[in-house]
Each structure stands twice: as C-alpha cells, then as structure tokens.
Amino acid sequence: MSLNNNLHFLKIIIFLTLKFNIILSQSNCPNLVTCGACIAYADDSCVWCSSESHTGPRCKSKDLAKATWCSENVTEAILSHTxxxxxxxxxxxxxxxIQFTPQTMTIKVRPGLPVDFNMAYRPAKDYPLDVYYxxxxxxxxxxxxNLLQEQGLEIYKELTLLTNNVRLGIGSFVDKPAYPFKSSDNEAYSFKNHLSLTQNMTEFQNVLKDNLFGSNNDDPEGGFDALMQxxxxxxxxxxxxxxxRIxxxxxxNTYHSAGDGKFVGAVKxxxxxxxxxxxxxxxxxxxxYPSVSQINKIATEHNFKIIFxxxxxxxxxYEGLVKKIRGAKYVELSKGSNLVTMVxxxxxxxIRSMEINADLPPHIELALSPDCxxxxxxxIKHNESITINAKLTVKECPSSDEASEVLxxxxxxxxxxKIIVTSDCVCDCERKNTNTNSSxxxxxxKYQCGICTCNENTYGEDCGCTGMTSVDLDKCKLTLTATDYCSGRGTCSCGKCIHCKQGFSGDFCQYDDTACPSPGGKLCAGRGVCRYGKCACAPDITGPGCxxxxxxxxxxxxxxxEMCSGTGNCICGECQxxxxxxxxxxxxxxFCDNxxxxxxxxxxxxxxxxxxxxxYNKTYCDQLHNQTSLTEVKIVDKLDNTLSDQGMAKWCKKELWNGTLIFKYLYPITSPNTLHVIIAKELEQPPEVNLLIAVGVPFGILVLIGLLTIIIWKILVDRLDAREYKNFAEKAAAAGFTVTGIVNPVYRPPATNITNPMFDANL
Structure with missing residues (x-):
C-alpha cells in the first residue's frame, strides 16, 4: 500500500472517530423523561425502555443502546410508508x-427522520396547446x-405534427380611438377578438383573409392594451x-406603455x-396603457409565453422589452424569419420543462432531487419520463395528534x-389509560411506559412527594458542595429542578443554552439548536458548532x-x-481550479x-444548461485586464462561424462562491486580407521560380556545350586535324561585292 493510500486511510479513521465522539457528546436522549418526547426527538434516534425493573435513564440513543441495556419492552419510532x-x-x-404518479400514500414517521420516496412525470401525448395571434x-x-397568412397556416401545420390538440385564435389592434393617436381617414380601436380559440382551421383561414385595416397618426401602436385583454x-x-399558452x-412599430394614455385623457x-x-x-x-411590469406580472401568473x-x-x-417579460421572445417579422421554428x-x-409545487404544513419540509x-x-426529453427523488421530513411534532395532508x-x-402524514409523537403505552392511581x-x-405520571400536587418518581424536605433540597444540588439549588436558575420541587430560567436547561439547570459555539457569529452556525449546552444540529450537519x-x-x-475539480477532497462542505x-x-x-x-x-x-x-439571455441559458449554482453573467463592450492582472481572471476563447467569442471567468474575493462570467460584446475578427497581395504574391513567386529555372537551364546548357567542344578540339588535334581557322567549304558570306565594269570611278 502506498504512502498516499495509508494517509487517506488514516484520515478516514480519524474522521469516523471524531464523528463517533461527537455522537457520544451530543446525544441528548438521556435528558428526555417521557416516552413520547423520547421517540419524537428530532435530533437523534432515541429509544425508550418501559421495563419495570429498569434503572437509570430510560431514553437512550439507538446507536449507543446495547442489547443488555433494557431487558424488555423497548419502544422506538415506527417508520411506515405505504x-x-x-x-x-x-x-x-x-x-x-396519467402524467404524474403515485397518487396517494400514507407516511408514519417520527420528527427528524427523513422518508425517501420517488415520483415520476411524463407529459401525455397531444398535450393541449392554445396559440393566439x-x-x-x-x-x-x-x-x-400575405406573410401573416402564410406563417399562420405553417405554424398550424407544424404544431399538428406534435399534437392533435392545438387551437388557434385571432385578435387585432390599432390604437386608442382618440386624437392625437387616431387618424381621421380610417377606423382605430384598441382591441378586437376576431376569433376565439378553435380547432376549426377553415374558420381560422377565413378570418386571416378577412382583414379591415385601420390607421393611426403616430408610430407607436396600442399592442399593450390588446395583450393585457x-x-x-x-x-x-x-x-x-x-x-x-402562447x-x-x-x-x-414600437409600443405605447403606461403614461402615454394621458394624451387622450385615459388617466386611470x-x-x-x-x-x-x-x-x-x-x-x-x-x-x-399597461406598464411593462404589469404585462410581466400577468404573463407570469397565468403561464403565458409571448413572442413578439x-x-x-x-x-x-423589442429585444430590450423581452428581457423584462419572463419567457418572452423576439423574432424578426420577415419572409425568411424563424417564427414557425420558434413557436x-x-x-x-x-412540455419538456416541469415545475413542482408543494403545499406543506409549517412542521413538514420536502427536499427534491432534482429540485423541480x-x-x-x-x-424532460420527448416521450421520456423524469423521476424525482423526494425526501419528506417532519421537523417537529404538530400541535395536534391529527394527521397532516400534503399535496x-x-x-x-x-x-x-396526496400524502397523509402521521407524526409518531405519542407511544402506544401512553395512549392507554390503565393503572390509574396505581400503587x-x-x-x-398513572403508571405508563415504565414511569409514573403524577396527579396534580404530587411529585417524584413514584408520585410520593407532596412537600419539601432537606433531603429533597439536597437532591437539587449539582454537587454535594454546591451552595445553590438548581444552580440558582430554577425551582427545587420534590427533589427535582423545575422551571429553569429561559436559556438554561438540564436536571440542575446547569447548561447555558446560549453558550454553544457560534461560528460566524451565529449560535450553532444558525444550523442547529443549543440544547443542554451542546449544539443539536440539523440533518446533514455535524460538528461541535454545526x-x-x-x-x-x-x-x-x-x-x-468533478468534485473539487478532481484535485481535492470535500471536507465540511469545502474543498481541501x-x-x-x-x-x-x-x-x-x-473549487481548487485557480x-x-x-x-x-x-x-x-x-x-x-x-x-x-x-x-440569448441568462434565464434561458440557466434552464438550458440546468444551471443552479450562483453564476453572474455580464456582457461588456470591451474586456479589460484589471482583474486578470491580479491573477484572478482566466481568459477563454471559442471559435464561432462569424468570429471568435472572448470571455473570462473568475471568483471575486468579495463573493468567492459566485462564478462571474464576463463576455466581450464584439466578436474578435481575423485580420482583413489584401486580395491583391494574397493573389499577387503567389503569382509573383511562381513567375520568379520560372525565370530562375530558365536562366539556370541556359547556363547549364552553355557550360555543357563548351565542355563538349573543348573535348572535340583536343581529340581532333591529337589526330592531326586542325579545327581552328578552318572555313566550311559550303559556307557563303552574307555580303557579296559586284563591280560594274562600265562604272568609271573618275567620272
């Protein structure tokens, strides 16, 4: 075994030892004095001993209870899930x-003990879709x-390929019918519903063709009035x-919004x-006119998707507008636009994105994975289902013994x-009213669950105490030498401390429940409760200070x-x-990635x-990439080097079809748990190419190579001819021939002199 493996094994042993010691030191089960309080204790798994012969604390942590601890009648919380x-x-x-399952279940569980179960969802075929123009x-x-008619019909055809349960409707708008918005030439109106949602495609086509256009004087239109209605x-x-709903x-053109209506007297x-x-x-x-926030409010509450x-x-x-309306989109209105594809x-x-809603009583919490x-x-992918792992936990006993309903x-x-939840907060032996005024x-x-429940004005383990004696008072001292009864923080009654001051607990009121460790300035780190001087931590939290x-x-x-980027261990929720x-x-x-x-x-x-x-935008991208971590995205005109000079930011590039996307990421000192992604607004473009140089240089090089080749060839041929002639002359001379000065007999000079005999040069 290597040294690293030995060290890793040693770390595991140390961690388990510390964990066990924490359990030993933090178990508050022995301080619980009734069976119901014992089995319902949320911060530990406690069991109760009802044996008549038992001595000592009757409540004990199940993890620490040995087989010989209680001879009989051990009571523990019963978990049932049906x-x-x-x-x-x-x-x-x-x-x-049936798109969601299961439909009904019952759960019986003690507080603090999570119950795991699964739910499944799959969208039904031909899920209803309503589209309104x-x-x-x-x-x-x-x-x-004509374009609107073509796109309307095309959208209907495409959607019917996905579902047979689609309906379409048509409405129109111009503007508020009053000056200065109204034009005197044509009709103006705020909104008309021409066709309510229907599956009658013939009627839909007829309404699309039957258009009576109005007019208005200014550029902005009254679309917000129509959208709200x-x-x-x-x-x-x-x-x-x-x-x-789409x-x-x-x-x-653009749109009128809140405040513009005052021009026509619409001041409300x-x-x-x-x-x-x-x-x-x-x-x-x-x-x-409605405001943008009002449009967003109604669209969000009623689950509308708006496409401009x-x-x-x-x-x-409109690109600015869709950023302010949840789920809204913009698409260009043109012949080649992708409106049909977008719808x-x-x-x-x-149908692929599903959200879960849970109606929970205050004492019950529900954790989901994934958190839908x-x-x-x-x-959800097409024709596939999704399974949601659920974990239901009763945090504390409810005020009544009645079952709770969760939807x-x-x-x-x-x-x-529908989940019927029964909290196991009362033992069966406590429900029995037998042994009243038991001997x-x-x-x-009453003798119940191995202990006495005393009548009014009687006290003690056997209800035999009605007054106060010195012996009883001594029982209220933390030590024999102590001078205060109940540590000076409670009342001694029949040898027991009762009514401890607020913030103190224990058999002798000796524990200060405000003195637990306070990491980060919060008692028990805000993730536990200080009881009996120790932190009782929430589920999935440990440590002396939670x-x-x-x-x-x-x-x-x-x-x-990869956990800790594949180069670290996760200890107490942080990367080492x-x-x-x-x-x-x-x-x-x-995350060990710097x-x-x-x-x-x-x-x-x-x-x-x-x-x-x-x-696109961050909301859409978080959905697309299932992003739940803290991430901040910022698009800037130009990336600077300020943060990278500090060694914090890392620069990245991605090649796109029309340029290179430049961005950087970092975890700022002020918020180290938040990933910041900063993106350059402009794509980096490759340097412009001079066409003349790009074509001319290769052509010039080709010509130069050709010329050099011819020159070199000529030089080599001439040298070869000279060498051959020299060899010929030497061989001829050796044979007695003269090759120098000999004129070829068939050679005739190009110039010929002819003398005219009749010419007298002296004349």
Whole structure:
C-alpha cells in the first residue's frame, strides 16, 4: 500500500472517530423523561425502555443502546410508508391520461427522520396547446398581410405534427380611438377578438383573409392594451385550464406603455381586468396603457409565453422589452424569419420543462432531487419520463395528534400526489389509560411506559412527594458542595429542578443554552439548536458548532462534474486542495481550479454556456444548461485586464462561424462562491486580407521560380556545350586535324561585292 493510500486511510479513521465522539457528546436522549418526547426527538434516534425493573435513564440513543441495556419492552419510532394508489403513467392511449404518479400514500414517521420516496412525470401525448395571434391592423401592416397568412397556416401545420390538440385564435389592434393617436381617414380601436380559440382551421383561414385595416397618426401602436385583454379574458378568448399558452404579437412599430394614455385623457391606471364587450375592448379611453411590469406580472401568473414578431427596424426596442417579460421572445417579422421554428420550440420547451409545487404544513419540509420547484431544472426529453427523488421530513411534532395532508404535483396540472402524514409523537403505552392511581405511583398517578405520571400536587418518581424536605433540597444540588439549588436558575420541587430560567436547561439547570459555539457569529452556525449546552444540529450537519456540512454539493464548481475539480477532497462542505498528480503544485481557490493548468479545462466546460448567454439571455441559458449554482453573467463592450492582472481572471476563447467569442471567468474575493462570467460584446475578427497581395504574391513567386529555372537551364546548357567542344578540339588535334581557322567549304558570306565594269570611278 502506498504512502498516499495509508494517509487517506488514516484520515478516514480519524474522521469516523471524531464523528463517533461527537455522537457520544451530543446525544441528548438521556435528558428526555417521557416516552413520547423520547421517540419524537428530532435530533437523534432515541429509544425508550418501559421495563419495570429498569434503572437509570430510560431514553437512550439507538446507536449507543446495547442489547443488555433494557431487558424488555423497548419502544422506538415506527417508520411506515405505504402507497395506496399508484396508477402507471399513461399517455392517453386508452383515453385516460396519467402524467404524474403515485397518487396517494400514507407516511408514519417520527420528527427528524427523513422518508425517501420517488415520483415520476411524463407529459401525455397531444398535450393541449392554445396559440393566439394578436395582429397589428394599422395601415402600414398591409404589406405583411400575405406573410401573416402564410406563417399562420405553417405554424398550424407544424404544431399538428406534435399534437392533435392545438387551437388557434385571432385578435387585432390599432390604437386608442382618440386624437392625437387616431387618424381621421380610417377606423382605430384598441382591441378586437376576431376569433376565439378553435380547432376549426377553415374558420381560422377565413378570418386571416378577412382583414379591415385601420390607421393611426403616430408610430407607436396600442399592442399593450390588446395583450393585457388577451391574457385576462380567459372565458372570452377560450383559454383552457391545463393548456400550454402562447401569444404571438405581430407589428411593424414600437409600443405605447403606461403614461402615454394621458394624451387622450385615459388617466386611470390600468386595472388589469377583462373589459371585453361584444369582443371589443370598451375601456380604451378610460384606462391607461399597461406598464411593462404589469404585462410581466400577468404573463407570469397565468403561464403565458409571448413572442413578439416585429420588423428589423424596431428590433432594438423589442429585444430590450423581452428581457423584462419572463419567457418572452423576439423574432424578426420577415419572409425568411424563424417564427414557425420558434413557436414549435416554445411548445416543446413547455412540455419538456416541469415545475413542482408543494403545499406543506409549517412542521413538514420536502427536499427534491432534482429540485423541480425551481424553474428550468427539470427538463424532460420527448416521450421520456423524469423521476424525482423526494425526501419528506417532519421537523417537529404538530400541535395536534391529527394527521397532516400534503399535496405535491406539477404546476398547471390537476394531477397531484396526496400524502397523509402521521407524526409518531405519542407511544402506544401512553395512549392507554390503565393503572390509574396505581400503587406503583403511591396511588397518586398513572403508571405508563415504565414511569409514573403524577396527579396534580404530587411529585417524584413514584408520585410520593407532596412537600419539601432537606433531603429533597439536597437532591437539587449539582454537587454535594454546591451552595445553590438548581444552580440558582430554577425551582427545587420534590427533589427535582423545575422551571429553569429561559436559556438554561438540564436536571440542575446547569447548561447555558446560549453558550454553544457560534461560528460566524451565529449560535450553532444558525444550523442547529443549543440544547443542554451542546449544539443539536440539523440533518446533514455535524460538528461541535454545526459548522460541518456532510453534503458534497457545495464542492462542485458551476458547470463542472468533478468534485473539487478532481484535485481535492470535500471536507465540511469545502474543498481541501491536494497536490496535482502531474506536478507537486497545489491549486488554490474555492473549487481548487485557480491555476493555469486548469484554465483550458474550465474554458471548455464554460464555453457553451458563455456562447448561449452571448446569443440569448441568462434565464434561458440557466434552464438550458440546468444551471443552479450562483453564476453572474455580464456582457461588456470591451474586456479589460484589471482583474486578470491580479491573477484572478482566466481568459477563454471559442471559435464561432462569424468570429471568435472572448470571455473570462473568475471568483471575486468579495463573493468567492459566485462564478462571474464576463463576455466581450464584439466578436474578435481575423485580420482583413489584401486580395491583391494574397493573389499577387503567389503569382509573383511562381513567375520568379520560372525565370530562375530558365536562366539556370541556359547556363547549364552553355557550360555543357563548351565542355563538349573543348573535348572535340583536343581529340581532333591529337589526330592531326586542325579545327581552328578552318572555313566550311559550303559556307557563303552574307555580303557579296559586284563591280560594274562600265562604272568609271573618275567620272
């Protein structure tokens, strides 16, 4: 066994020894004097001995109780977990849709003891979907009439491929029908419901074609008035209770919001109520436009997904708007836009993302894994189910002995799991009223569970005490030499200390329940209760000061699947970094990832999340990547070197099709548990290429190589000819021939002189 393995084994032994000592020192079971209080103690697993012959404390930690401790009648909390109804998941093939299971169960458990069970969810086929078009019918939208018709039909066709339970509706808006917004040439109105949600596609097509456009004077439109009425008028529009809801608002301009209505005398704030009369909004001149926050409030409360389809010239306005409305999207209104794809994706996201809601009494808590109570955590793939591991814990005994009811189920779905919870806070032997005024209790009390429950005005273990003696007083002293009874903090009654002052406990009121360790300035670190002078910690927490979590979840860096980045141990919820295998260096940081060796690895883990935030928004990206850790994302015009100069930030790059995404990540000193991802707004572009140089240089090199080749060839040929001629001359001379000065007999000079005999040069 290697030295490292020996050290690791030694650490385990030390940890287990400390853990056992903590259990020994912190067990408060012996201080509990009734059977019900013993088995219901939330901070330890206590058992009660009802044997008549038993002496000493009757309550003891189950972990410490030996077989010889109690001869008979040991009582402990009974855990029972029974599923009464568990209909299997059914997508509706036989007409019955069951999307959430189980349906009913009973649980009997003592406080502090968690009960584990599983729940499952699978969306039914043909889950209902309602899509409502809110169209801008101002005059300038006439140019997009055919486009809206085409996209409407295409959306219907695409959605029917996913579900046969889709309904569509149509409404329109122009603006408030009063000056200065109204134009005198055409009709103006705030909102009209042309077609409530229906599956009649023929009627839908006819309404799309039957358009009467109005007009207004200013650029902004009254879309907010229409949007508010569409969301609030549930019955008039025809929204189904459990349907997924999508609203598509198409326009070619910006929008009026709260405050703009004052120009036409609509000074009353929008009351967020339905005001449709004969499918027309009848309060347009009385109520102001809704505010962005009001639109967001109603959309969130009623689970609406809003898609703004607007032309590119107003893109900036709507991209800013969708960031303020939960779940809203913007898509360009154009021939080649992806509106159809976006609607399809939103529907798939709606049926794939599930949230759990739990109706819990104050004394019960429920932990889920994954925690589907948080938005975007539980993503379900198509035709697949998700299993949720649940852990139910009764924190304390309820005020009454009656069973409690817990309802758990998906948001916006009527299917729920009903849990009947009975807290095991009373022993069976305490429910029996036998042995009243038992002789074992001096005829002054009931004998139950091995002890006497005394009648009024009687005290003592056998209820034989009615007054006060010096012997009884001495029993209230912590030590024989003590001068104070009950440590000066309580009342001595029949040899027992009662009514200890607030903040003190124990048989002699000797424990100060405010003197427990206070890590971080909080008593028992705020994660336990100081009892009998010691911290009684919450589940999954240990340590003398409840400052040592047993969970390892906090040792995983955001977007990392390795505990402590694979180079450390998780101790008390914090990473203890170890030397790396490849070197003797030890990384630092909250997750042992603050070193150059891990920069490239962390960049790869974060690059997809950074790209998503660059293209979309953090809320969507957290859902997409199941991100639950503390993460801050910031997009800046230009990345600076301030933080990286301090050795805190690590720079990363990711190649995209249109450039290089630059971002950096760090854990600031002020918030070391929060990952900060800072992204450059502009992509890094490769340097521009000079086409003339790019083409000319290779061509010039090619020509130069050709010329050099010809010159070298010419030189070599001439030298070869000279050498051959020299050899020929030498051989000819050796044979007696002369090759120098000999004229070729067939050679004729190019110039010929002819003398005219009749020419007289002297003339």
């Amino acid at each position: 599923i009464l109804r568990n209909d299997e998941l059914n997508s509706g093939e036989n007409g019955v849709k 809110v169209m801008d019918y101002s005059f300038t939208m006439r140019a997009y009439q 569409v969301m609030l008028c549930q019955d008039e529009i025809g929204w189904r209770e459990n349907a997924r 609203i598509i608002l198409s326009t070619d 704030p929008n009351d967020m109520k339905c005001h449709l009369e004969d499918n027309n909004y009848n309060m347009g001149l009385d109520l102001d 389809a607007a032309i590119s010239s107003v893109k900036d306005h 399809k994706e939103e529907y798939l996201k709606l 109570r948080k938005e975007g955590i539980c993503i 758990v189920g998906p948001v916006a779905l009527n299917e729920k799991l 074992k209790c001096s005829g002054s009390g 400052d040592c979590p047993l969970t390892i979840d906090t040792c995983y860096a955001p977007h990392s699947k 970094c170890l030397p790396m295998k490849t070197s003797n260096r030890t990384c630092s940081g909250r 070193c150059d060796e891990f920069a490239e690895k962390r960049c790869l883990e974060l690059e997809n999340y950074a790209e998503c935030n660059y293209l």
